[in-house]
Amino acid sequence: MTDLRKKAIEIRKGLLQMICDGQTGHTGGALSSADILTALFYYKMKHDPANPKWEDRDRFILSKGHSVEGYYNILADMGYFPKEELKTFSHFQSRLIGHPSTKVPGVEMNTGALGHGLPIAVGMALAGKRDQKDYHVYVLMGDGEQAEGSVWEGAMAAANYQLDHLVGIVDRNHLQISGDTEDVMALGDFAAKWRAFGWEVVEIDGNDMEQIVKTLDELPAGTGKPQMIIAHTVKGKGVSFMENVAKWHHGVPTPEQLAQALAELDACEKELD
Numbered sequence: 307m308t309d310l311r312k313k314a315i316e317i318r319k320g321l322l323q324m325i326c327d328g329q330t331g332h333t334g335g336a337l338s339s340a341d342i343l344t345a346l347f348y349y350k351m352k353h354d355p356a357n358p359k360w361e362d363r364d365r366f367i368l369s370k371g372h373s374v375e376g377y378y379n380i381l382a383d384m385g386y387f388p389k390e391e392l393k394t395f396s397h398f399q400s401r402l403i404g405h406p407s408t409k410v411p412g413v414e415m416n417t418g419a420l421g422h423g424l425p426i427a428v429g430m431a432l433a434g435k436r437d438q439k440d441y442h443v444y445v446l447m448g449d450g451e452q453a454e455g456s457v458w459e460g461a462m463a464a465a466n467y468q469l470d471h472l473v474g475i476v477d478r479n480h481l482q483i484s485g486d487t488e489d490v491m492a493l494g495d496f497a498a499k500w501r502a503f504g505w506e507v508v509e510i511d512g513n514d515m516e517q518i519v520k521t522l523d524e525l526p527a528g529t530g531k532p533q534m535i536i537a538h539t540v541k542g543k544g545v546s547f548m549e550n551v552a553k554w555h556h557g558v559p560t561p562e563q564l565a566q567a568l569a570e571l572d573a574c575e576k577e578l579d
Contacts, residue, residue: 308578311515314344318544319568320392321375321535326541326564328396330404334554335373338479338513340538345518347380355385358411364441365414366429369423370448370477371405372556378402378410386412421454424474428460431472431532435506446475450482453491458503463531465504468530473522474505476534476575477512479541482551483555497536505534512537544571 317340325331347353351364368377375395382389387410389553394400401409405418417423424432427445434441451457464472478496480487487493500507505519505527510517518537541555542548545567 307516307519309326310344310348311578312575313348314341314515315544315578317344317376317379319571320379320383321566322545322559322571324375324379324392324395325558326561327393329558330396330556331375331558332372332404332556333375334481334541334548334551334557335370335448335477335479336375337543337545337548338541339370339373339477339553340376340543341350341513341515341518341539342475342477342537343376343380344448345515347384349519350522351444353439355381355411355412355492360441361487362439362441365427365443367415367417367427367430367443367445368406369417369427369445371417371423372464373405373477374404377406377413381410381412384412385537386410394419400573419443420448420451421456424457424460425463427472427474428464428467428469429468431464432467434471435467437468440471442471443469444473444475448482449476449478449480449487449493449496450490452476452487452493452496461503462507464532469532470527470529472532473525473532474500474532475512476536477539478536479539481541481550481552481555487553500510500534504531506531507534507536509536509538512539513543515518528564542543544574546570 353363395402405412427443431443548554
């Protein structure tokens, strides 16, 4: 577990540096979701960097595509493409654009227009079921994204087709670009909504690696229901002056801010030794 926690810190440091190199990026949501992505790619999912199109791989869709920075860092770290390429993020003619692109090895689908990821994942999971494959499809959404009607169309379809190899995860950090989700479009009893649509639902601390891993391991199998993990997280997690601050939804740290952020993350890493 310590190795996974350290890896998540490493990914946070990498994505901050990448945002500074590219002079653009969705900082807060990339930081809040780093633990979830780390647990999926380094612990849970079946995938092969040497064979990105392996037929029996688990699939991952980053529906909140604007928070791509952690995703790219993980793919590079795992060998899908050279780490050196991270320095080109959002530069002219770079394939590492500000949202996931299938030009990047390891990316299953172009995303970014919110609300598209779950319907795509439903299609992938349905194809797997009809082909009698046992791969899982994981889709990470934002909580602001839940205002999109296509999310709920996908939710209804997933339950209708009994897609129990589909796992939805919501990065529930309570902040979107225009403020608190409950002020913009209140989600209310969010878990009850998903249960009403026919999903198995569990709520966890999405920045607690032990809880994430335990939950991924204990998801019920063969229920005929898709799975939803509501992961309560902190926007900007790991950097004190970014945590729970709406303006860091999108923003580039100054050199001084980057130095402070990296120092704080280094201190967190040392505490794990």
